[in-house]
Amino acid sequence: MYPIHKNIVIDTDRIFIFPSRENLTYYKLGYENDVNKIKFKILFPDENIHTKFIVGKLKSNAEFMIHVNNTFFKSLISNSSGYITFELDNNKKFYNVEIELNSKPLYLVILLFIFIIITSIIILIIKRIQKRKV
Known part of the structure; x- marks a missing residue:
């Protein structure tokens, strides 16, 4: 459990979290140290806290799918350094976030x-059959 306070940026391994106000708690559960996948859980003390996430050490220039609470949220392409940025306007207190390579x-x-390849083979076979008939 990593508490994060207002206006403090916490670098926890690969994730930078910027809450707009209040406090939030970050849980690194189900975390996989992998360039293709990361999972984490966020617990907000209140609803309506706008939060910006920067996730790094991912595969560079690749498309990633973001799922929030087991629902597709967004698809992003990482930059050349392997970072993606997304924002979450919460209407719930708990979020399960999963980011994986698409x-x-x-x-x-x-x-x-x-x-x-299959189309080319079919065309060649048809041409040979027509050539034999003539």
């Missing part, structure tokens, strides 16, 4: 490549 673009590229 591998969907990679899968889409692989599927597109496979589709192009």
Whole structure:
């Protein structure tokens, strides 16, 4: 448990937290020391505290998905230093935040490549069949 007080920036491993007012408590639960994933929990003393998060030591120039309370919140691309920045306007007192590498673009590229290869093979087979008929 790491208490964070008003107007104090705490660097806890990879996370910088900037609360707009009051105090908040940061729990590093389920934390994975990995460039592709990080999980943490935030407990606010009150609702309506605007908070800015800067998360670093991630894979650089990669797309990350942010889930808040097991619901998709935002998708961001990390900068060349491996940092992402996002803001949270809370309407609850407790948040479970999970940030993980989005591998969907990679899968889409692989599927597109496979589709192009299969289409090329089908076109070649059709041309050979037509050539034999003539």
